[in-house]
Amino acid sequence: MDDTVTVYCPYCGAATELYVDPETTGAFVEDCALCCNPWRVEASRDEEGNLTAHVERAQ
Ligand SMILES: [Zn+2]
Structure with a gap:
């Protein structure tokens, strides 16, 4: 399982x-x-535990 x-x-x-x-x-x-701005991260894993993440600007 990959956690990064x-x-x-x-x-x-x-x-x-x-x-x-x-x-x-x-x-x-x-x-x-680096720039200290806030991200809104959406992390999900498939049934094999593979990690994916989507990053956008936090409000
Ligand atoms: Zn940055």
Whole structure:
């Protein structure tokens, strides 16, 4: 099972390896490590446990 996924910051465009706790799915807020703007992350896993994440600007 892979607990990290590469996401791209919607503000500065930086590629970041995002760690998602195995117990965590759904939406949460994470700050960009580079520009410190807030992301709204939607994490999901398929039935094999493969992680995908969608990142957009938090309101
Ligand atoms: Zn950023």
